[in-house]
Amino acid sequence: MEEKYDFGLVGLGVMGRNFILNVADKGYSAFGHDLDAEKVQALQDEGGHHAKVNATTSIKTFVKALKQPRKIMLLVPAGKIVDAVIESLLPHIDRGDIIIDGGNSFFTDTDRREEYLQERAVNFFGAGVSGGAKGARFGPSIMPGGSKSAYAHIKPIFEAVAAKYNGEPCVAYLGPRSSGNYVKMVHNGIEYGLMQLTSEIYDILKKAGSYSNEELKSTFSKWNEGRLQSFLVEITSEIFDKKDDLTDGSLVDQILDKAKQKGTGKWTSQNAMDLGIPVPSIDVAVSMRELSALKAERTEADKLYDRPTIDEIDKEYIEKIAEEALYFSFIVTYAQGLHQLAEASKEYNYKLDIATIAKIWRAGCIIRAGILADITEAFQANETLPNLLISPTFVEKISGTVDSARKLVVLGAQNGIPLPGLSNSLIYFDAYTSTRLPLNLIQAQRDYFGSHTYERVDKEGIFHTEWG
């Protein structure tokens, strides 16, 4: 009898090809499918040395080649293509088979697909995969959600291919239905926040500290050796080192300052609004990508106003406060994303364990960072911790750095350098840690013009006043 394959993968773009080669490297046989014959050929060429890798353009041959229950992962662009692939698989697969969507699908699409497939007794997983092409090849962080019993079939393969942190795989069963896609969505929201923050630090070091790209490279590289150690700080340092092929300068200076986005950050913000959870560091990261896209308008508006003359700041001083401000605002951004996850868990009944999520983000994914080890410990110590900002270890870390965030934000404001991520992180912190906010006035205004009523500080009940 012909030997069947352990794992199937649909979509042999770079991510899919790399993921399948990773699976094969770990000793599992893997079969790929793509309608594009060139992609099938590319996998066969690259995986030729592996007796365990094969691929076909025929969906029927693909499905027939897999061991039951079949484990079929889709690494195709989010949206209608996922539905189309599911439809193409359905006539060939059997009850009990497992389909895993490894893309950045919107979580409600995953819920819809899961219900649809449940009627056909097919298990469906939404599994966020983070780490880019390199991660897929050598160890991503994987965030699966779906049926717990079906997870047992994919667990060994996922644990083998996932990145390892101190030997522990960066994958875990996260919860039912769309929980995996939801967690990946918030991962990306945090990713947007951290990227915005690093870009602001770059801006102020360059404009107010007159840092050259060489100095930026060595500063970020030094920071990556300390408490800011993270994938994003590491690649930032490497970016400043990259020479341009077409000019004499650095590549980063030739890149147009218009950031694109595929939607996951925006979804995080939108859903946080629906949940009533503030994530301003993430919101503003989305807004800044939108603002960056208005390049022509920005260029015209720039001509209409004088900008403050930037005072040259002592390098040693600005470097110190920038490091502390970045560390502070990284913490605040993780705090917001994790707060959103805790609320989503209640709202959608995901039963998420935040410590587990922090744990599987410690390696492999784009937001991996040394600080995630501390975050994991904070949530292990108190699994119902409502917000990272009130964890005793983080109170200490924040208390030691918040002053620098204040100084840097003031410096930015005085010099006309926009630092929205840093400012919003500081504002969030100041507001979250304020017993009293001026929103009593808003309640009074609402009651004044619309009889919307208010509560009192000194007794229970709902009140209304005739103000005029």
Ligand code: 6PG
């Ligand atoms: C990851 C990344 C990945 C993708 C981003 C890019 O975790 O590996 O998040 O999923 O690179 O979604 O998103 P934008 O194109 O929206 O910046």
